[in-house]
Amino acid sequence: MTSLTYNHFFILSLVVFMIGCFGLFLNRRNMILILMCIEIILLAANINFVSASVFLNDINGQVFSIFILTIAAAEAAIGLAILVIYFRNKGEIDVTKINQLKD
């Protein structure tokens, strides 16, 4: 196997996805790192879509990757806005105390 195939990109996106999931499990304290891990997971999805689109010769995957990008940007904006108002009310961003939001 001396040429670049779809399997390389598939395994790369899987590794990046697992790193993101591992970060979600590991970082239980900092909420901003959780948002960054979600961005990493979306990046893994993007890598998978774009590489499949290139190697299967179908352009629809890249169009879908642009939509994923849009949703990721919107999600980052809303998440950071929630983070800012949570910090303004509580003075900290501890994820273990965020269940007090329902009171």
Next chain:
Amino acid sequence: MFLLGTFYLFASFLVMTCISVIFSKNPVNSVLFLVLAFLNSTFLFILIGAEFVGIILAIVYIGAVAILFLFVVMMLDIQITSLMFNIKRYVPLAILFSSIILAEIIYLTVYKTAKSQKDIIVRSENNTEQIGNVLYTDYFIDFQLSGIVLLLAMIGAIVLTHVYRPTIKRQNINKQNMTFAKDRVELMKPKSGEGINSDD
């Protein structure tokens, strides 16, 4: 061979920067490593011929999302906390999930590789042209809907972070339009040496 070597270079950089995002103690370093990870994936996309998505990824993530993260990290003044290393609680769950993923990888790479073993096909029209041909015809409604999603996200972020302060004097345009000039300005002819009485 050149493609494979470049792929391994950027892929190893990508994995290392993603690990650094998780394990660095300072959130500012995490954001900068996230920028590096997006840059590496941009290089990977350009390597396999998806230039448009690569450049859009660089512009949107590095130019907008990472800068937004950096603003919030610097604005919130988070104290540098160490990681909570109670990994022992998650070991059975991690072994379960990773064994499932490993089984999927082995299944897909051993049994399902025949269809996807294709080389990169170079087309006559360039990448941006292909995307434009599809995006503005087949995906026209989805394109407009993604614009509406961005608008909603913008309005939502403004509404969430907006603080209403009642002490600030605001401009009331209705009240301004309801008044006339003779209510506000009065022509006076003061005699010299007397001044104006403001009572009448």
